[in-house]
Amino acid sequence: MKTDIIIKRFIVLMLLIGMTSSYAQISKAEITATGLTCSMCSNAINKQLKAMPEVEKVMIDLNSNTFVVNFKKNSLITPQDLKHNIEKTGFFVGSMILTMNAENVKPKDNSSFKNETGTYVFVNPVTKPEGDKLRLKILNSGFVTKKEYKKTAKMLLKYTVSGKEEGIYYVKTI
DSSP: OHHHHHHHHHHHHHHHHHEEEOOOEEEEEEEEEESOOSHHHHHHHHHHHHTSTTEEEEEEETTTTEEEEEEOTTOOOOHHHHHHHHHHTTOEEEEEEEEEEOTTOOOOTTOEEEETTEEEEEOSOOSOOBTTEEEEEEOSTTSSOHHHHHHHHHHHTTOOOSSOSTTEEEEEEO
């Protein structure tokens, strides 16, 4: 009986050691939306994003259908929240790049860090963060185009995280 408790505690300790603890906060998101055909479409997304209480400012590039969203300090916005708000307007996310303040995070393949907004698992990180800023592209289904996800789906199978899949984001550094 005591052995089971010790084993469970050891497993929990190993999981905690494997994850880098951080207070990383999302400060900016660059979202490319798909399915837009006119400026009225982008206006619908713009209004939806600006209505979110965590959003400080939204800038739009109509040529690439990209929305640069700056967040208020100490906001706890999640990538899933952003995706959900884009989809409320009838459009989809084609790409999402997050900028985070993450001074204690060191990207290594299959390492992860957790904060209030989710668990972020590094997939083949190629660049080192500049200072305390970290730019991450989310690779999960629904955060990239179907074509791009199809290319990366098999590769993502080797990355495992214990626990439920909700709130777990597979990311590569940009």
